[in-house]
Amino acid sequence: MDYKDLANLIFPDAKPISYYEEKYAKRNLKEGAIVTRFAPSPTGFVHLGSLYQVAIAKKLAKQTDGVLFLRIEDTDQKREVENGVTGIIKSLEDFGLTPDEGMIDEVNEKGDYGPYKQSLRKDIYQAYAKHLLEQGKAYPCFATTEELEEMREKQEKAKIRPGYYGVWAKYRNLSVEEAAEKIKNGEEYIVRLKSPGNEEKRIKHHDLIKGNVDFPENDQDIVIIKADGLPTYHFAHAVDDHLMQTTHVIRGDEWLSSIPIHLQLFQMLEFKAPKYAHIAPIMKEDDGGKRKLSKRKDPEAAVSYYTDEGIPKEAVIEYLLNIANSNFESWRKANPNASLDDFELQISKMSVSGALFDIVKILDISKTVISKYTAEQIYDEAMKWAKVYDKELEQMLENKEYALKVFGIERGNAKPRKDISKWSDVKDNIIYMYDDKFDGIDEKYDYQKVQDKETIEKIVKLYIEKYYNENDDKQTWFDKIKDLAEEIGYAREVKEWKKEPEKWPGHVGDVSTVLRVALTRRSNTPDMYEIMQVLGKDSIKARFEKALKAL
Numbered sequence: 001m002d003y004k005d006l007a008n009l010i011f012p013d014a015k016p017i018s019y020y021e022e023k024y025a026k027r028n029l030k031e032g033a034i035v036t037r038f039a040p041s042p043t044g045f046v047h048l049g050s051l052y053q054v055a056i057a058k059k060l061a062k063q064t065d066g067v068l069f070l071r072i073e074d075t076d077q078k079r080e081v082e083n084g085v086t087g088i089i090k091s092l093e094d095f096g097l098t099p100d101e102g103m104i105d106e107v108n109e110k111g112d113y114g115p116y117k118q119s120l121r122k123d124i125y126q127a128y129a130k131h132l133l134e135q136g137k138a139y140p141c142f143a144t145t146e147e148l149e150e151m152r153e154k155q156e157k158a159k160i161r162p163g164y165y166g167v168w169a170k171y172r173n174l175s176v177e178e179a180a181e182k183i184k185n186g187e188e189y190i191v192r193l194k195s196p197g198n199e200e201k202r203i204k205h206h207d208l209i210k211g212n213v214d215f216p217e218n219d220q221d222i223v224i225i226k227a228d229g230l231p232t233y234h235f236a237h238a239v240d241d242h243l244m245q246t247t248h249v250i251r252g253d254e255w256l257s258s259i260p261i262h263l264q265l266f267q268m269l270e271f272k273a274p275k276y277a278h279i280a281p282i283m284k285e286d287d288g289g290k291r292k293l294s295k296r297k298d299p300e301a302a303v304s305y306y307t308d309e310g311i312p313k314e315a316v317i318e319y320l321l322n323i324a325n326s327n328f329e330s331w332r333k334a335n336p337n338a339s340l341d342d343f344e345l346q347i348s349k350m351s352v353s354g355a356l357f358d359i360v361k362i363l364d365i366s367k368t369v370i371s372k373y374t375a376e377q378i379y380d381e382a383m384k385w386a387k388v389y390d391k392e393l394e395q396m397l398e399n400k401e402y403a404l405k406v407f408g409i410e411r412g413n414a415k416p417r418k419d420i421s422k423w424s425d426v427k428d429n430i431i432y433m434y435d436d437k438f439d440g441i442d443e444k445y446d447y448q449k450v451q452d453k454e455t456i457e458k459i460v461k462l463y464i465e466k467y468y469n470e471n472d473d474k475q476t477w478f479d480k481i482k483d484l485a486e487e488i489g490y491a492r493e494v495k496e497w498k499k500e501p502e503k504w505p506g507h508v509g510d511v512s513t514v515l516r517v518a519l520t521r522r523s524n525t526p527d528m529y530e531i532m533q534v535l536g537k538d539s540i541k542a543r544f545e546k547a548l549k550a551l
């Protein structure tokens with residue numbers, strides 16, 4: 001009996017690996033094209049850190065006319081969540097990161113290198129495990145839970161490095177006959193790699209982000225096929241990324257320490273190893289220290305947070321590119337209106353250590369992104385968001401013509417307003433432009449500098465009775481507010497007042513503020529002339545009257 005017979009006994013139906021090697025044609029891509037993947041477990045949850053990795057992977061694939069595929073790693077069935085794949089795909093879609101191939105819903109996929117769900121690739125892994133068994137590079141291990149427990153205790157007591165390796169690997173040197181006998185007797189087993197590694201030697205690895213690193217060789221006889229016949233993560237990674245022809249593995253740096261195992265697997269399987277880029281996690285400031293952005297502690301760790309808040313996807317992606325490459329910021333300054341597609345991301349410029357998460361920065365980017373939208377785009381996006389998250393806003397936006405006028409205020413010019421950072425801001429941002437809402441809100445009028453009732457009353461009354469004319473153009477409208485200021489003994493020009501402030505009780509700006517607050521109850525609004533144009537005569541008059549009554 002030899003290794004081949006043993007391999008046949010273990011996996012009698014497995015095909016020769018040549019079958020798979022031939023089945024998947026060489027990818028027909030141009031030189032330098034990056035083939036990469038996102039390989040999550042089907043938990044439905046996408047962490048901002050994962051989105052960061054996918055954004056980078058997608059960008060690199062796109063830049064090189066390569067491929068990004070989605071592979072579902074469901075060999076640990078404990079981690080599975082119902083509709084988990086759909087949840088992940090939806091999140092990627094929400095951020096414009098739909099992969100080029102791979103799973104497209106729970107059961108369907110596209111692409112020629114599938115199946116893209118590991119649980120459907122059992123026969124493939126078994127074929128490669130058999131191939132290793134045939135060469136004596138893997139073996140069946142019959143260790144029971146108790147045996148492994150006993151081994152662990154002994155190692156711990158003796159303060160020896162834990163694990164299944166060397167002399168501790170009890171079933172490593174079983175003869176094929178002994179192993180076959182046990183299998184025939186129905187003893188349970190798993191398949192382990194017969195690691196040729198020596199812990200005292202080091203392997204060198206060049207990581208595209210971390211640079212040159214070295215580790216002790218792996219000498220653990222890691223499990224490759226579990227008792228349920230499914231592969232372990234490590235083994236599946238090697239087989240899949242070989243057959244799917246991944247050129248670059250772009251993943252979180254928590255996997256960096258697995259490099260000795262992965263390189264060893266590629267070597268033993270006689271596969272060319274992909275290039276690796278291990279990305280540092282996004283960090284968060286906490287109690288003066290730094291820690292990873294945490295799914296458990298930070299709501300902003302879930303990408304659904306951004307969708308729920310209504311932060312546009314371009315803003316999130318722009319933020320992620322911003323932390324990916326430090327030269328992004330200067331590129332953006334030089335190209336304020338360029339599409340993100342025009343930015344060339346460089347792996348070599350990625351930071352070795354984790355960037356600090358900064359929500360203020362995200363919202364700031366978002367403000368700029370939204371400021372470039374047309375009123376129509378804002379309307380569409382705010383409406384889409386409102387339909388899911390805010391019925392009241394949805395109802396406010398039903399009158400599209402009016403909403404477009406409201407969103408059009410100070411927009412479409414060289415310096416558009418920058419006061420919306422997320423769709424959940426919109427309601428508060430525009431609510432005072434809606435008469436029925438304005439009437440319903442119980443808010444005080446705060447006239448800022450002008451506090452005495454008489455002056456306020458005088459300003460408002462004079463304005464409606466003498467100066468307001470709905471047909472005035474902007475210049476005339478403003479000149480009239482100056483006239484009003486002069487009439488009540490205020491300075492016509494702020495500049496003049498600044499020179500001799502003791503000469504007047506206030507200036508034209510204070511008068512405008514009174515009018516603005518009377519109209520909107522806010523001292524900080526976009527251009528008042530435009531607001532008045534949108535509100536119209538009846539609403540304006542009613543609002544001034546209301547303000548007078550409230551004095």
Ligand code: GLU
Pocket residue numbers: 039040041073237249250251252255
């Ligand atoms: N399934 C692994 C994870 O959940 C993938 C790691 C990798 O990209 O190799 O993170």
